Amino acid sequence: MPAAKPYALKLLTARHEGVDSAGRTMPAPRVERHAPDKPDDLTAEASLEWDRVIESIGHWLKIGDRAALVNLVETWSELVRIRKFLRKNGFKQRVTVRDTAGATTTKYVERPEVKLYKSFLVEHRLQTSMFGLSPASEGAASRGSAPTGDGDDVPNPFAGQG
Numbered sequence: 331m332p333a334a335k336p337y338a339l340k341l342l343t344a345r346h347e348g349v350d351s352a353g354r355t356m357p358a359p360r361v362e363r364h365a366p367d368k369p370d371d372l373t374a375e376a377s378l379e380w381d382r383v384i385e386s387i388g389h390w391l392k393i394g395d396r397a398a399l400v401n402l403v404e405t406w407s408e409l410v411r412i413r414k415f416l417r418k419n420g421f422k423q424r425v426t427v428r429d430t431a432g433a434t435t436t437k438y439v440e441r442p443e444v445k446l447y448k449s450f451l452v453e454h455r456l457q458t459s460m461f462g463l464s465p466a467s468e469g470a471a472s473r474g475s476a477p478t479g480d481g482d483d484v485p486n487p488f489a490g491q492g
Contacts, residue, residue, distance in 0.1 A: 363389060366396035376400075376407035387461060402457040409454055412447045 349355055365388035368380050380403045384391075391399065422438040429435070459467040 361392055363392055365389070365391050366393050366399065369396075369400060372400070372403065373407045375410050376403040379403040379406045383461070383463065386463065390462075398457070398460070402454070402461060405450060405454045405457060409447070409450045412443055412450065416441070416443060416447060 365384045368377070368384075372380060380399070383399065383403065419441070421441060421444050423441050424436060424438055426434050426436045455464065458464045461467075
């Protein structure tokens with residue numbers, strides 16, 4: 331006997347939504363949604379960010395979202411750390427360069443931490459969009475918001491517009 335086809339494939343080959351290709355009713359797979367446990371080894375800033383994020387979207391998350399959420403809050407923690415460093419030490423640093431003839435020149439160049447800071451900003455923006463935490467992604471999620479149909483009062487922000 332051949333292996334059963336995945337749920338999504340059965341629905342794809344069906345005549346209409348909610349049934350498989352043979353016309354049998356296909357119950358939607360149920361995903362249990364609740365906030366994952368907070369890891370013990372988060373930095374202090376990441377721990378605070380975890381609490382803020384869980385307060386906002388904890389009811390939409392799944393256990394499997396834990397690693398991505400850890401990545402999000404630790405990225406935030408690093409952003410805060412680098413921003414504090416740059417505010418204290420400035421975005422430019424003074425360097426003295428000696429050429430082949432032995433003459434020295436002093437100039438100001440961008441600190442290496444600035445490039446790191448910019449890359450963390452991009453990464454954090456992508457991660458917040460993934461979780462629906464940026465204003466743009468929150469607006470997009472609310473446009474596609476629909477009740478889950480399982481009796482919960484909480485609308486599903488990830489529901490499409492059929």
